[in-house]
Amino acid sequence: MKKNKKIKFDFFVIFAFMAFALYSYISGYAPGMEIIKDNFWGFFKEMMFILPVMFILVGLFDVWVPKEKVQKYIGKASGIKGIVLVMILGFLQAGPIYAAYPVAYMLWKKGTPPTNIFIYLSSVSIIQVPVIAFEVGFLGFKFFLLRVLISFPVFIILGFILGNYFEKKQFKFMKV
Numbered sequence: 001m002k003k004n005k006k007i008k009f010d011f012f013v014i015f016a017f018m019a020f021a022l023y024s025y026i027s028g029y030a031p032g033m034e035i036i037k038d039n040f041w042g043f044f045k046e047m048m049f050i051l052p053v054m055f056i057l058v059g060l061f062d063v064w065v066p067k068e069k070v071q072k073y074i075g076k077a078s079g080i081k082g083i084v085l086v087m088i089l090g091f092l093q094a095g096p097i098y099a100a101y102p103v104a105y106m107l108w109k110k111g112t113p114p115t116n117i118f119i120y121l122s123s124v125s126i127i128q129v130p131v132i133a134f135e136v137g138f139l140g141f142k143f144f145l146l147r148v149l150i151s152f153p154v155f156i157i158l159g160f161i162l163g164n165y166f167e168k169k170q171f172k173f174m175k176v
Contacts, residue, residue: 132144
């Protein structure tokens with residue numbers, strides 16, 4: 001019964017957004033037109049180009065990489081080596097943070113502990129290879145290095161705290 005209420009609410013929000021978009025277009029309401037034209041369509045196009053590619057890559061990862069390999073290299077018994085590998089995986093991932101969630105789900109499905117999942121997601125959000133040049137160019141190498149040296153220990157500690165919390169609560173991944 002709760003799910004039905006959620007769906008009704010989602011339809012209401014979509015309808016309200018469409019009504020706002022139509023009102024903005026008809027009345028010439030500039031902030032509304034800017035929201036629709038620049039923000040909504042820009043984000044929508046970005047998602048339509050990035051997410052299908054990510055889902056294809058995640059599907060290939062699911063089929064081609066055996067669960068045993070994932071557990072061996074980034075599973076519970078991998079220790080520091082596993083942490084370094086998920087951080088490297090996070091560094092190399094291109095695209096926005098929401099593109100990392102399907103990868104994180106697949107890693108969890110293949111037996112990666114929650115600690116390494118959180119460290120992976122943090123690595124994606126902290127530093128990505130394509131963004132380094134821009135950050136160094138605009139803010140300087142000193143700032144970049146300081147930010148990375150402060151961020152990594154914090155996110156690794158948070159990864160362990162959240163990972164332990166998830167393991168105590170025994171969360172399971174949802175089957176889709």
